[in-house]
Amino acid sequence: MRTFLQGMHTVMRRELAAYFATPVAWVFIVIFTVLAAAFTFYLGGFYQRGLADLEPFFRFHPWLYLFLVPALAMRLWAEERKSGTIELLLTLPITISQAIVGKFLAAWLFLGLALALTFPIWFTVNYLGDPDNGSILAAYIGSWLMAGAFLAIGSCISALTRNQVVAFILAVVVSFGFLLSGLPLVLDAFRGWLSQGFVDGIANLSLIAHFDAISRGVLDLRDLIYFALVIGFWLLANLIILQLRKAD
Amino acid sequence: MIEARSLSRHYGDLVAVDGISFTVETGQVLGFLGPNGAGKSTTMKILTGFLPPTSGTAVINGHDIISDSLAVRREIGYLPEGAPLYGEMSVIKFLQFVAHARGYRRAEANSKATKAADRLNLGHVLQQRIDTLSKGYKRRVGLAQAVLHDPQVLILDEPTDGLDPNQKHEVRELISTMSENRIIVISTHILEEVDALCNRAMIIAGGKLVADDTPTGLIERSRYHNAVTLSVDNLQAAASALSNLPEAAKVEVRDDEITVFPEPDSQLLASVNRVIAEQGWQVNALRLEAGRLDEVFRTITSEVEQLEELA
Ligand SMILES: Nc1ncnc2c1ncn2[C@@H]1O[C@H](COP(=O)(O)OP(=O)(O)OP(=O)(O)O)[C@@H](O)[C@H]1O
Numbered sequence: 001m002r003t004f005l006q007g008m009h010t011v012m013r014r015e016l017a018a019y020f021a022t023p024v025a026w027v028f029i030v031i032f033t034v035l036a037a038a039f040t041f042y043l044g045g046f047y048q049r050g051l052a053d054l055e056p057f058f059r060f061h062p063w064l065y066l067f068l069v070p071a072l073a074m075r076l077w078a079e080e081r082k083s084g085t086i087e088l089l090l091t092l093p094i095t096i097s098q099a100i101v102g103k104f105l106a107a108w109l110f111l112g113l114a115l116a117l118t119f120p121i122w123f124t125v126n127y128l129g130d131p132d133n134g135s136i137l138a139a140y141i142g143s144w145l146m147a148g149a150f151l152a153i154g155s156c157i158s159a160l161t162r163n164q165v166v167a168f169i170l171a172v173v174v175s176f177g178f179l180l181s182g183l184p185l186v187l188d189a190f191r192g193w194l195s196q197g198f199v200d201g202i203a204n205l206s207l208i209a210h211f212d213a214i215s216r217g218v219l220d221l222r223d224l225i226y227f228a229l230v231i232g233f234w235l236l237a238n239l240i241i242l243q244l245r246k247a248d
Numbered sequence: 249m250i251e252a253r254s255l256s257r258h259y260g261d262l263v264a265v266d267g268i269s270f271t272v273e274t275g276q277v278l279g280f281l282g283p284n285g286a287g288k289s290t291t292m293k294i295l296t297g298f299l300p301p302t303s304g305t306a307v308i309n310g311h312d313i314i315s316d317s318l319a320v321r322r323e324i325g326y327l328p329e330g331a332p333l334y335g336e337m338s339v340i341k342f343l344q345f346v347a348h349a350r351g352y353r354r355a356e357a358n359s360k361a362t363k364a365a366d367r368l369n370l371g372h373v374l375q376q377r378i379d380t381l382s383k384g385y386k387r388r389v390g391l392a393q394a395v396l397h398d399p400q401v402l403i404l405d406e407p408t409d410g411l412d413p414n415q416k417h418e419v420r421e422l423i424s425t426m427s428e429n430r431i432i433v434i435s436t437h438i439l440e441e442v443d444a445l446c447n448r449a450m451i452i453a454g455g456k457l458v459a460d461d462t463p464t465g466l467i468e469r470s471r472y473h474n475a476v477t478l479s480v481d482n483l484q485a486a487a488s489a490l491s492n493l494p495e496a497a498k499v500e501v502r503d504d505e506i507t508v509f510p511e512p513d514s515q516l517l518a519s520v521n522r523v524i525a526e527q528g529w530q531v532n533a534l535r536l537e538a539g540r541l542d543e544v545f546r547t548i549t550s551e552v553e554q555l556e557e558l559a
């Protein structure tokens with residue numbers, strides 16, 4: 001276990017440093033925080049609602065992540081393939097799982113940082129009113145978990161190709177599917193020919209359905225388990241893909 | 249010890265490596281030679297655990313490359329083809345990363361990284377971003393990374409590609425000084441390099457091992473081995489006089505030189521000298537040929553290509 005953590009930590013540190021050695025980190029953070037604020041104030045009607053909570057802020061996170069997380073995740077493996085450094089990395093005494101988890105955690109921590117840098121909006125709501133800060137914290141944690149789910153999807157898909165553009169587009173499409181699967185529009189399409197159990201299953205896969213309660217500040221254990229499972233599933237798929245075709 | 253047991257690797261229908269077996273003992277510096285696409289890099293990728301073989305396996309210092317890949321990777325230092333590196337890192341940060349990945353901690357990792365950089369004369373570019381280095385420097389960073397942990401087995405895919413003559417010389421010196429008590433496998437297209445560095449040479453063509461010998465042994469296979477080349481004023485007359493020698497199997501005239509090829513086990517040089525003295529030729533140059541590696545290389549590999557075309 002100790003050696004697992006060491007190898008993972010080595011990869012994670014390198015990755016984190018790489019974000020800040022390139023414009024990726026700053027561009028991402030600026031765009032993320034600006035868009036998050038813009039959605040909240042313009043689309044969410046933050047002031048008009050007259051309520052002291054951050055629901056209009058969190059409500060748009062799934063849509064923000066839909067495009068921004070694949071943009072962050074697309075380089076994770078595609079870039080290593082393209083530049084050939086995957087051969088360097090995986091012939092060091094580092095296992096594929098250490099590399100996957102290390103890279104994932106680096107990107108996830110980075111997303112956590114971007115999320116934390118939206119704190120002015122939390123200041124604002126505390127200045128304007130008297131919100132339930134416990135709920136806000138819960139929503140932040142939930143949002144970060146959801147970002148992890150998007151990230152795991154993006155990481156896995158990035159391992160399929162050496163082309164970052166392809167990785168980005170595929171990840172957006174797959175993530176979009178995960179987002180939409182809970183909307184009535186999609187469920188109605190399935191309702192005609194699948195049993196109710198299946199339709200409920202599909203609805204249950206939806207990121208939106210699980211995020212809905214979270215964005216209102218309710219952290220349910222089932223939602224936490226759901227996000228953990230989604231992350232675990234996609235990282236496992238990532239592992240299998242790399243094991244089968246790391247050298248292609 | 250490296251023991252490759254009928255290694256094969258297929259890419260779809262293409263057979264990149266086709267049942268290669270060999271063993272390499274400690275102290276050997278093995279050179280892989282072969283035309284482009286012969287399967288040299290593929291073989292190295294298999295040995296370093298990056299690419300799983302389609303069939304066969306290899307055992308390196310007692311560790312199987314498939315079932316015990318991590319142990320194999322600990323023993324090996326590897327320079328992949330083209331020396332891929334993390335361009336956004338500085339040289340020293342990159343070497344420290346490799347040291348950490350190899351299990352060294354803090355101070356030890358830093359000292360390993362600095363030592364490796366010193367070995368490859370990278371001292372003055374330590375803080376420079378790798379992607380702003382020239383090609384030759386990048387190659388040296390790749391080599392520093394490979395030797396950082398003083399590995400028992402060193403596998404270098406075209407280590408001197410892109411280096412200037414001085415650096416080529418430096419890298420060859422480094423490989424020579426490291427060769428004791430170690431196994432070094434290099435691939436190269438520079439034939440003199442094999443002669444200068446290796447005590448064993450393998451020629452791979454079409455994924456098959458087609459020659460396994462010492463560099464001297466390979467050179468002796470050349471038809472130029474023990475041939476005599478000379479340059480005289482009257483080429484044509486001299487050529488016909490030399491072709492009458494019983495020791496001469498064949499005489500070729502090219503540019504302003506005559507090359508006389510010997511009959512097996514004959515003392516050609518002595519006879520040529522005798523003729524020169526008898527005829528009183530004005531000789532501008534005279535040399536006994538050791539053999540030409542490039543000619544051996546072409547002969548051996550073109551046979552394989554012809555066979556493949558027939559098949
Ligand atoms: N990922 C891959 N997919 C399909 N074919 C491949 C792949 N990698 C290598 N090959 C093929 O395998 C064969 C052997 O390639 P390899 O790189 O081992 O040659 P090499 O001897 O190192 O050549 P060079 O001297 O040019 O470096 C070539 O025909 C190459 O096209």
Ligand SMILES: [Mg+2]
Pocket residue numbers: 288289290329405
């Ligand atoms: Mg090659």
